Amino acid sequence: MTKPNHHIFADGDLKRNEGTLRIDTLDGETEYLPVESVDTLYLHGQITFNTRALGLLNEHGIPVHVFGWKDHYRGSYLPKRDHISGDTVVQQVRAYDDPARRLSIAEDFVAASIHNMRANVRYYDDKRGDFTGALNRLEGLKQRVCDDDRDSIDELRGIEATARKAYYRCFDTILRDPFELTQREYNPPTSEANALISFLNGMVYTSCVSAIRQTALDPTVGFLHEPGERRFTLSLDIADIFKPLLADRVAFRVVNRQHISIDDFESELEGCLLSEDGRLAVLEEFEKMLDETIEHPRLNRKVSYKTLVRTDVYSLKKHLIANEPYRATERWW
Amino acid sequence: MDSVGWEGDSVVQRYIARERDTHREPRVRITGLMMQYHEVCTRELWFFSRGVDIDRETSNIQRGTHIDETSYEGQRRSFSINGRIVLDMLDSGEVMEVKASSALEAPAKLQLLYYLWYLDEILDIERDGVLAYPAERKREPVELDADSREWVEESIRGVIQTVERDEPPELEKKPYCDSCLYQDICWV
Numbered sequence: 001m002t003k004p005n006h007h008i009f010a011d012g013d014l015k016r017n018e019g020t021l022r023i024d025t026l027d028g029e030t031e032y033l034p035v036e037s038v039d040t041l042y043l044h045g046q047i048t049f050n051t052r053a054l055g056l057l058n059e060h061g062i063p064v065h066v067f068g069w070k071d072h073y074r075g076s077y078l079p080k081r082d083h084i085s086g087d088t089v090v091q092q093v094r095a096y097d098d099p100a101r102r103l104s105i106a107e108d109f110v111a112a113s114i115h116n117m118r119a120n121v122r123y124y125d126d127k128r129g130d131f132t133g134a135l136n137r138l139e140g141l142k143q144r145v146c147d148d149d150r151d152s153i154d155e156l157r158g159i160e161a162t163a164r165k166a167y168y169r170c171f172d173t174i175l176r177d178p179f180e181l182t183q184r185e186y187n188p189p190t191s192e193a194n195a196l197i198s199f200l201n202g203m204v205y206t207s208c209v210s211a212i213r214q215t216a217l218d219p220t221v222g223f224l225h226e227p228g229e230r231r232f233t234l235s236l237d238i239a240d241i242f243k244p245l246l247a248d249r250v251a252f253r254v255v256n257r258q259h260i261s262i263d264d265f266e267s268e269l270e271g272c273l274l275s276e277d278g279r280l281a282v283l284e285e286f287e288k289m290l291d292e293t294i295e296h297p298r299l300n301r302k303v304s305y306k307t308l309v310r311t312d313v314y315s316l317k318k319h320l321i322a323n324e325p326y327r328a329t330e331r332w333w
Numbered sequence: 334m335d336s337v338g339w340e341g342d343s344v345v346q347r348y349i350a351r352e353r354d355t356h357r358e359p360r361v362r363i364t365g366l367m368m369q370y371h372e373v374c375t376r377e378l379w380f381f382s383r384g385v386d387i388d389r390e391t392s393n394i395q396r397g398t399h400i401d402e403t404s405y406e407g408q409r410r411s412f413s414i415n416g417r418i419v420l421d422m423l424d425s426g427e428v429m430e431v432k433a434s435s436a437l438e439a440p441a442k443l444q445l446l447y448y449l450w451y452l453d454e455i456l457d458i459e460r461d462g463v464l465a466y467p468a469e470r471k472r473e474p475v476e477l478d479a480d481s482r483e484w485v486e487e488s489i490r491g492v493i494q495t496v497e498r499d500e501p502p503e504l505e506k507k508p509y510c511d512s513c514l515y516q517d518i519c520w521v
Binding site: 299311315318324 | 379380383384385499500501511516517518520521
């Protein structure tokens with residue numbers, strides 16, 4: 001059973017109150033948060049907290065993701081590991097350092113990512129437009145990833161970028177007007193649709209950080225992305241698989257079902273961003289999506305999307321230490 | 334080099350020699366849990382030995398821990414020996430192992446026998462044991478005789494063999510796979 005995430009939007013103090021968490025907001029309200037029932041804590045407001053609060057979160061293995069001004073991701077406080085496994089990290093780095101093995105794992109990421117993009121487009125084919133061209137293109141690119149021999153990660157990244165471009169070109173048609181996506185832009189996002197996708201991609205990324213934390217894998221050593229990047233590159237790798245399954249589907253849902261409107265965004269000099277109400281509405285749908293379950297063919301039970309992120313990481317870890325096949329999550333349902 | 338011979342029972346003899354010598358570590362440190370896993374599923378043992386993390390917050394584990402922590406309070410004391418095995422000694426001098434259910438009896442018995450064997454072989458302490466299932470109001474006496482000694486030593490060889498493999502034992506469907514903590518790792 002996975003536990004729910006908890007988001008704090010208010011400004012205030014986060015404290016330890018005996019065995020539980022207590023939040024005193026600047027509005028004068030007090031909320032108690034039973035620490036046993038939290039999977040991951042998200043701080044979106046201006047929150048003051050001390051080492052006593054962190055100690056409690058640590059005891060319960062709860063990661064905290066901190067967001068700053070306009071919900072830009074600031075970083076994470078990750079609890080002390082329960083399991084430390086030098087052996088796992090050694091195997092992970094060995095795989096990274098072996099060009100053939102690294103490439104093969106990176107290919108699994110890209111193939112699954114393209115597969116999942118294509119599944120989204122297929123769902124909207126005929127429903128919101130004719131996507132035959134994009135479907136064929138994505139199919140062809142996935143085949144190239146699986147069939148062709150290559151010796152550079154760069155070439156693989158090129159295919160991934162081409163696929164993502166073809167995929168994003170369908171968004172303008174999928175998203176109900178007046179939402180538009182003519183070009184995917186971030187840092188900062190320049191339109192409402194870009195802002196929405198960026199925000200959701202950030203949530204997928206932090207979900208992957210949490211899932212990786214539950215294993216002894218090192219989040220900084222990725223296979224498709226270069227470890228030199230400032231972020232946790234293994235989380236970026238895994239997030240690419242899950243962006244179409246989680247972020248994009250939530251984006252289509254909130255726009256097409258009109259849970260949010262163009263008024264839920266604020267355009268400023270530095271770009272377009274979701275308002276606080278908009279973020280709340282989107283997060284509600286995102287959390288709902290994480291808890292949705294599907295029948296897993298090999299585990300013989302229903303698993304939530306949140307569990308699916310975790311089992312994907314388990315599968316990768318198993319591949320690294322036991323050399324059994326890695327099965328990157330490709331939508332089967 | 335160990336002074337003990339390498340022939341015949343050398344694996345077990347070497348293990349005993351290393352454990353007796355406080356300055357040396359055996360290549361594989363065998364815990365009671367590992368003996369249990371060896372009997373239940375060698376694949377589980379392999380993953381465990383590689384530090385593969387599992388979710389210890391499942392209801393089964395919590396129930397087991399709770400039963401272990403709350404049964405026979407005040408009548409037994411826990412001992413940790415060499416940082417290797419943790420056992421419960423009853424006031425009467427018997428070694429007790431508490432289990433939530435008797436469903437997997439052989440693995441529990443092997444774990445307890447290993448403790449008795451360890452006390453005897455490494456520390457020269459002779460003890461009898463008792464397996465307790467408080468939820469079922471059942472107790473079973475366990476003694477270290479020639480047959481059970483052989484079973485323990487055979488299992489020690491098995492544990493070392495499994496742990497030293499480069500790859501895990503092959504996937505195999507067992508009746509209790511669905512309730513195993515490693516289910517998500519094995520079958521995903």
